[in-house]
Amino acid sequence: MKTTYLGLELRSPVVVGSSPYTTDAEHIARCVRHGAGAVVLRSIFEEQIVRQAAALSCQSPDAGMGDAGEYLERYLGDEYLAGHLRVIAAARETGVPVIASINCMTGSAAWADYAAAMEQAGASALELNIFLQPTDRHAAGAELEKTYVDTVARVTKAVGIPVAVKLPQRLTNPLAVADALVGRGARGVVLFNRFFEPDIDIERLAFAVGSPYSHPSELRNVLRSVALCATAVPQLDIAVSTGVHDGEAAVKALLCGARAVQICTAVHRFGYAVIGEIDRFIDAWAERHGFASLDAFSGRMDYGHTADDTYQRTQYMKYYREFCGDDVPALG
Ligand SMILES: Cc1cc2nc3c(=O)[nH]c(=O)nc-3n(C[C@H](O)[C@H](O)[C@H](O)COP(=O)(O)O)c2cc1C
Numbered sequence: 001m002k003t004t005y006l007g008l009e010l011r012s013p014v015v016v017g018s019s020p021y022t023t024d025a026e027h028i029a030r031c032v033r034h035g036a037g038a039v040v041l042r043s044i045f046e047e048q049i050v051r052q053a054a055a056l057s058c059q060s061p062d063a064g065m066g067d068a069g070e071y072l073e074r075y076l077g078d079e080y081l082a083g084h085l086r087v088i089a090a091a092r093e094t095g096v097p098v099i100a101s102i103n104c105m106t107g108s109a110a111w112a113d114y115a116a117a118m119e120q121a122g123a124s125a126l127e128l129n130i131f132l133q134p135t136d137r138h139a140a141g142a143e144l145e146k147t148y149v150d151t152v153a154r155v156t157k158a159v160g161i162p163v164a165v166k167l168p169q170r171l172t173n174p175l176a177v178a179d180a181l182v183g184r185g186a187r188g189v190v191l192f193n194r195f196f197e198p199d200i201d202i203e204r205l206a207f208a209v210g211s212p213y214s215h216p217s218e219l220r221n222v223l224r225s226v227a228l229c230a231t232a233v234p235q236l237d238i239a240v241s242t243g244v245h246d247g248e249a250a251v252k253a254l255l256c257g258a259r260a261v262q263i264c265t266a267v268h269r270f271g272y273a274v275i276g277e278i279d280r281f282i283d284a285w286a287e288r289h290g291f292a293s294l295d296a297f298s299g300r301m302d303y304g305h306t307a308d309d310t311y312q313r314t315q316y317m318k319y320y321r322e323f324c325g326d327d328v329p330a331l332g
Contacts, residue, residue: 002294003260003294005038006099006162006164006188006237008038008124008125008162010097012037013037013250013258014037014263015036015038015040015261016036016038016262017241018040018264019042019267021267022042022091023087028087028094031096032096033272034274034276035276037096038124039097040099040101041099041100041101042101043102044084044100044103046103046105046108047103081114081117085118088100088121092122098123099126100121100125100126102118102126102127102129103129106151111151112154115155115158115159115163116158116159126163126164127165128152128163128164130151130167132144145176148165152186156185162188164189164190165181165186165188166189166192167189167191168192169191174229178232178236188236188237188259189239190238190239191225192222192242196210213265213268214243214245215243216245216246219242219244220243221243223252223253226302227256227311229257230257230302231257231304237259238258239261240256244263246274246277246278247281247285248281249261251281255301259298261278266278
């Protein structure tokens with residue numbers, strides 16, 4: 001089933017999200033062979049360059065000399081970026097749109113530099129993976145959100161290709177942020193970025209490695225935001241990320257207003273064949289319901305199409321008899 005996302009024509013709304021499954025030309029070729037509509041490349045992380053440079057500069061006899069650290073950062077950064085640019089150029093040969101992904105540090109000029117280089121290498125679009133973990137009790141939410149939109153404005157000024165922003169789920173009002181992004185030139189949002197959460201081993205009193213993979217139930221946290229955002233900010237194309245493991249989940253996301261679904265854990269669980277399976281499920285479902293194209297059903301269950309208060313209701317009132325009388329749902 002064809003779709004348009006960020007102004008790009010995709011042969012399928014099933015996109016493989018930024019992950020190890022899009023890490024190099026060989027993995028990307030597998031995504032394409034199995035019918036992916038587009039691929040989002042693994043992010044370039046500025047933080048990785050800075051940490052690596054700091055580690056190397058500690059080992060060097062010149063440790064502590066500021067210039068050496070800066071030189072290492074520049075050198076490692078150039079090498080690292082060059083590797084990403086080679087992957088973009090190779091992926092471009094596959095014929096499906098290639099969305100490059102950037103994760104830089106706050107206030108860094110590298111966002112715009114990397115974006116321009118990625119456009120030059122042949123990226124069809126960019127996805128900005130922005131998140132600031134609040135650790136400063138004096139930094140208000142609005143201040144952090146301003147940093148997001150300022151970063152996006154810098155990048156959209158630097159490139160001509162469409163830019164999507166992968167937003168964190170922990171925003172007070174994602175709609176306000178999405179609206180501000182439109183004004184800064186963004187074409188889409190990815191809802192949502194899923195974070196690597198630390199875990200604790202209570203016997204060893206040590207940090208443990210939690211699983212990076214999602215559970216299908218996580219989709220429900222995303223659907224409401226998609227339905228609200230599709231109605232409130234229709235200028236942005238939405239891609240759903242987090243919890244799309246099968247065709248049914250993909251259809252739900254599209255009904256809420258998404259133009260594409262990004263999958264990552266599903267590829268981990270079921271292999272690359274899941275890409276084609278989800279796409280075929282969408283086709284069969286649409287045919288069964290008499291929808292000839294994605295436009296015929298995309299957003300059919302977004303906030304604007306919903307007569308009742310389903311998307312507004314967040315409390316469990318309907319489970320109490322004093323509010324609903326005998327209509328209380330059975331709890332099983
Ligand atoms: C091992 C692993 C690596 C990932 N690397 C990136 C990355 O480089 N950049 C990024 O934006 N998201 C990254 N993600 C997040 C995924 O793109 C995606 O947003 C998340 O896994 C939720 O989607 P899912 O439910 O389909 O897994 C990664 C996820 C996993 C599991």
